Amino acid sequence: MALSKAPYKGTRDFFPEQMRLRNYIFSKMAEVSELFAYEPYDGPMIEELDLYRAKSGEELINDQVYNFVDRGDREVAIRPEMTPTVARMVAQIHREVAKPLRWYAIPNLMRYEKPQKGRLREFWQYNGDIFGAPEGLGELECLQLAVGILKSFGANEKHFEILINDRKMVDTIFTEVLKLDPEAAAALYKIVDRSKKVPAEKTKEDAKKILISDEKTEFFTNYLALTNVADLSNLIVKYNSVSIAEMGIQDNPLYKLSLRIQEAGLSPYIKYDPTIVRGLDYYTGLVFEIFDKHPDNRRAIAGGGAFANLLAIFGEQPLPGIGFGMGEVPLTDFLKAHGLLPDTTKQHIDILIAYENVAQEKSALDIAQSMRNQKIKVEVYLGESKPKKVFSYTDKKQPHFVLLLGDEVQLKNLKTKETHKMALADVDNMINVIKGSR
């Protein structure tokens, strides 16, 4: 029986058209990162399973990780995310290097998912992180970087929005305002975390079961609906007799960050959203998600936040970090939804060189070599061929120029339809014509 030609479930074959698109997306991500002085890094595609256990707990591992036992009886896993790897790497060197560290990577990751729109088993994810930055400024830069990457694709505030929140702020509200014990607070976190995916009525009902009182439930409902962090104080004052100053709400970094966001001109992109908490993950301060505003594609393109203590699992001193991940699958859907993808169907070839007679083969190869030395992309039509056959081929491949070696030597610009008669030896002139037309 013949083998299947399909790729493994939830993974993709990148034919040249798709690969050129992927290269375009990755090169923009890398370019903007470098403009912000972020440095590239990468780690292994496999890590010991304990690394993910320590960071995320047993649940995520059982659910989503491709893990197996190697021939040396080590429990290993294909990386489902990059953060544990970057933490492990930073833990090795953070004591010796100048800080802050600004790093980015675009690794391939695997998760055991049910394949669906915007979600695959193998995907690439941009990761940008800054470690050891002064509070507030690292957060701001991370948001600038995310906006910078999206703007480099031609996206703007009409296409996406960044919803931000602060985990410390949520803790203060749960503990100081709603007076919840840790268990109840954890239960309410989960309700907040899924509130975007369920009807508001359902969220209210679930919250009521934890908050009991109608008054608390109403406060909670109003709180979740806030869109501006400045309105939070008023809401708390209205509900609570304790003064804002006493609760330390105004010392929350989100207030200062909001001012910096204005200062940096990022306000059009960024909105406060108390429903963003990013699960029970390792974040300890700022959390954010970037959403597509397109009505048909209301999905998160990216997410991230600040973490105080990722190095603790390695027995290292705390080093604060802020980072975000941007998956290439939801990003591509986003760019497609807004018509921001370039056309990558055609290969870019500067010139096709063809010859009518085998005696001209050496000349064709020599000219090709001279042109490649000048960074011209040359395809040699392999084997002697009549012009008719060559032109049927150029119709498909659409090179910019074609050079025909026959009784005459003709250089044709297939875009302008111009034809130049050339001497075989006049390669410099051919090169000038090609470069001049760029």
Add this chain to the structure above:
Amino acid sequence: MALSKAPYKGTRDFFPEQMRLRNYIFSKMAEVSELFAYEPYDGPMIEELDLYRAKSGEELINDQVYNFVDRGDREVAIRPEMTPTVARMVAQIHREVAKPLRWYAIPNLMRYEKPQKGRLREFWQYNGDIFGAPEGLGELECLQLAVGILKSFGANEKHFEILINDRKMVDTIFTEVLKLDPEAAAALYKIVDRSKKVPAEKTKEDAKKILISDEKTEFFTNYLALTNVADLSNLIVKYNSVSIAEMGIQDNPLYKLSLRIQEAGLSPYIKYDPTIVRGLDYYTGLVFEIFDKHPDNRRAIAGGGAFANLLAIFGEQPLPGIGFGMGEVPLTDFLKAHGLLPDTTKQHIDILIAYENVAQEKSALDIAQSMRNQKIKVEVYLGESKPKKVFSYTDKKQPHFVLLLGDEVQLKNLKTKETHKMALADVDNMINVIKGSR
């Protein structure tokens, strides 16, 4: 107990210095490939195990492949090589597309190896393939491409050599000259394949056990020592009464290819070597390996060849291909041995912007943004800071320029030590100074 900070056995962490080096190497590979009109592609990091079984047989799988059973009871493997994937992909589309197909990829692969010099468990490998080319011309282009890539790193015929052979030629000699049956021929193949790794005397002894006669053994020993395909005829004539023409030796494509190699100016790089057979792999015509000539690093950097029938396992019509793989680990060792690696220890930063007073933060951010819009790589020194501290930081990071916002605005070129006094608003002028110094 604290977690290990080391990467999984046989894999590497790419810190920025190493990652810049990897990016440099990959970008050269991609650039040269595109100059030869090769198109980029990629496939999944995981394939169904049957794909490797069908191509390589059970032995290689048991030995070297990272395989496991997924949660859906599929036997899968992390790709140990790219050829089965590219064959699977070409099998999907070859009937609809213009030929030849010229493709390249630089995937990460994993093999269960004992880590040692030049060999790791996870590594990247350049793969370049051409499918559906006229015989001889695809082979030549593949060799040109390999030479082109190595030359792009500054390597030349003093640094490397390409040893070539032809599997059909070997078959003719084993069958027509040595009159071996298929079993004996296969045994002799294995002896040839490991002849570079054992003393010549041992090879001769082993061959004698198969060839029995002293005369055949002597022919075989002389044959293995050939360095020029033109000498092969004389050797056969000397040994054998059957005429060369009768055996079809002179019709072997290696003769014609040798002429084309001369024609294309590749002779200085390429040598005939009958010991190159590339195992019992799927090659059916040309086979070649590229060796480092450095006495301390006599290793293969790359290898490849022609294959007539890779699509057969998918039940598709034969489509001839020629391709080669070049591992980033032996290539890096090669470039290092010859002093051809660039210095990637330092990050390239055009300018560091620092401010003495928090009131200048907004100006610093604004200037940074304007410069990034002009493709200038800007690091903002986060937080207000005295010049002394800033200069201790620039000593470490070595940006090209530093912009100090204090009582005055100073733009310093740290390479020339020139200082320009600037007005805060004169960002255009700053940009001109930076761009002018490139």
